[in-house]
Amino acid sequence: MTTTLTEPAIVATGLRKSFGKKVVLDGIDVTVPAGTIFSMLGPNGAGKTTTVHILSTLISADAGQARIVGHDLARNANDIRRVIGMTGQFSAVDKLLTGEENLMLMADLNHLSRRDGKRRTAQLLEQFDLVDAARRTPATYSGGMRRRLDLAMTLVGSPKVIFLDEPTTGLDPRSRRTMWQIIRELVAGGVTIFLTTQYLEEADQLADRIAVLDGGKLVAEGTAEELKRLVPGGHVLLKFADPRGLESAAYTLGDVRRDDDKLTLQVPTDGSVRALRSLIDRLDDATIEVEDLSVHTPDLDDVFFALTGNTNQKAEIQ
Incomplete structure (x- = not known):
């Protein structure tokens, strides 16, 4: 199926997931317009990572439906994998390979020719300011450099949707802001970002829309400013x-x-x-x-503490 300019990059309805008797997702609906940053907030155990794992085809939902860039999640998982990328909480780079070799490995996995793989690797090393470190192993990199390399590896296949699951965990403030700028540039180039984070400032700075997940339920969704108006104190x-x-x-x-x-x-x-x-x-x-x-x-800290811990009713944006 060919997507249109107006078709959302992600549409999910009624997603449910349990592990044993533990209900992790309890029927959530998510719509992410193409070329935007959608952020999901929530405390530990709220279901953020489970949502990412379902939408990125790593695990299956118990119920519900989803389409990613026009592809049905249940029937076209392989098509979805060709148009998405994913970066988790911890860097997935191979520490025994150099930065350049890590990128070339990803080019091989994406079935790029040797020539195209070298060209793409050179582009990404330049884009992520890793040219000087290209021939060194990631063991010698700073945390921010390893995270940049990890994201660069995700981009080798030119994905249309990238799932970033707490991508700046453990980074110092300067490295975190560098990652923010990279994320903004990706979206400016037409990529859609699905971001989970526990850094409320990160969601406030980056996201076009924010969903608050608590106990497997979406308890609020809107722009940062809309969410701030939900809680008293203004x-x-x-x-x-x-x-x-x-x-x-x-x-x-x-x-x-x-x-x-x-x-x-x-x-x-x-x-x-x-x-x-x-x-x-x-x-x-x-x-x-x-x-x-x-x-x-109120800031997003106020929103977070006001809306999490009580999942009886989804907050309404006025």
Whole structure:
């Protein structure tokens, strides 16, 4: 089947998986548009890696259906393997081979000719800044270099979808940000990324959409900003030039938290543009001058702790 420009890269419905009596996935639905980054968050044991293993054909689901780049997961597993790549939590490079030899091995496994394999290897060594380390074994590499080599090996076959299962685990902040930039460049080139991570900042920085998985159920899904509006604590901080403005605003707005020493008011809000516009209109109608205004929303840490641990109901994005 040939995919169209509007067809999602991944569509899964009702995926279920149990290991013995342990239900790991309890009927999840996932849709990932092509050329985007989709991130799945969740505590240990939530089912993130199981989801990746099912969608990448490593294990089968007990129930449910899925299509990857137009191919049916149950009937066309071999076709799916030809269009996907996968990088796990730990580097899969062969430490006895050089970086160049690792890439050439992957070229052979992808049935590239010797000439095409050498050309592809050279391209990837350049792209991942590994030219100087090409003739050295990964045992001499830093953690970030090994992870870059691992991802480069995944790309030898030019996959359309890449599953990244906690790809920056154990990396220092500089190496993690280097990987983020590589991931952004891959997506800019048309690759679709399915990312699982426990680094909430990573999902916030990279993902077009985020799903929160807990106890085998999807408890929320949306953009980072949509998810942040699901939990309480968002507010607009207003600062005034004098006590008179503070008093007038407090009287006009009603439900606020005031700090007379700092001449500020905290006004509860869901962080939406509509709520902010309404607040500004109320201040304008009362001719109240504000010296400074800033919007404060919960971060993904707040979302994570608020939504995990209770899987009775999926949170609704408004």
